[in-house]
Amino acid sequence: xxxxxxxxxxxxxxxxxxxxxxxxxxxxxxxxxxxxxxxxxxxxxxxxxxxxxxxxxxxxxxxxxxxxxxxxxxxxxxxxxxxxxxxxxxxxxxxxxxxxxxxxxxxxxxxxxxxxxxxxxxxxxxxxxxxxxxxxxxxxxxxxxxxxxxxxxxxxxxxxxxxxxxx
Numbered sequence: 774x775x776x777x778x779x780x781x782x783x784x785x786x787x788x789x790x791x792x793x794x795x796x797x798x799x800x801x802x803x804x805x806x807x808x809x810x811x812x813x814x815x816x817x818x819x820x821x822x823x824x825x826x827x828x829x830x831x832x833x834x835x836x837x838x839x840x841x842x843x844x845x846x847x848x849x850x851x852x853x854x855x856x857x858x859x860x861x862x863x864x865x866x867x868x869x870x871x872x873x874x875x876x877x878x879x880x881x882x883x884x885x886x887x888x889x890x891x892x893x894x895x896x897x898x899x900x901x902x903x904x905x906x907x908x909x910x911x912x913x914x915x916x917x918x919x920x921x922x923x924x925x926x927x928x929x930x931x932x933x934x935x936x937x938x939x940x
Contacts, residue, residue: 774847774934775838775867779854779908780875781901783886784919786851789875792923793849793930800841800848807833821900831859835866842867855904860912873930874908877919 778790787803794801808830812822834852841848854860854872864870882898908914915933917926930936 774869774871775841776849776930776934777834777838777854777860777863777870777872778849778851778875779860779872779914780877780919781853781855781882781905782898783882784875784877786853786875789873789919789923789926790849790851793873793927796927797847797849797936800846802834802837802848802850804830804834804850804852807837821904827859831862835863838863838866838870853901855901856906857909857912860908860914864913870913871934872908872912872914873926874914874916875919875926876907876916881920 776790776793778786778793780786787805790803791801793799812826812830815822815826831852834850837848837850852859852863854863860872879898879902882902886898908916915930917929919926
């Protein structure tokens with residue numbers, strides 16, 4: 774299984790994803806590290822990405838998922854995965870790809886993005902929220918409240934995806 778921790782910028786994908794991978798003893802991949810430099814430059818300049826910008830990045834994430842599958846490994850990767858078409862593309866990369874959508878109110882997202890150092894400026898938050906298509910009921914996705922504790926979120930993931938509580 775590979776779990777894609779998804780949500781808009783500032784939702785806590787990296788913190789929760791890394792904590793989840795550590796708790797499960799799985800591999801972890803920070804999705805932002807797979808962005809082509811052109812994407813980072815564009816976002817750093819306050820310019821939102823479009824689909825043409827995102828496809829190569831999503832393909833790099835899909836390649837990581839395929840590698841995990843081919844090597845019979847389990848992993849957690851972060852990716853905004855804002856649209857269903859993006860999630861579908863990632864889902865096709867492996868046999869058992871699941872999504873954990875971190876849902877956080879806009880005011881909290883703005884507070885978080887203002888407090889961190891990241892190439893994604895707070896000014897792009899609105900474009901991400903406009904692009905976001907929350908996972909539909911027929912997708913293999915779990916929605917968690919991003920304002921809860923990390924431990925509670927991990928427990929919720931364990932239960933939803935029937936993961937053994939032992940490492």
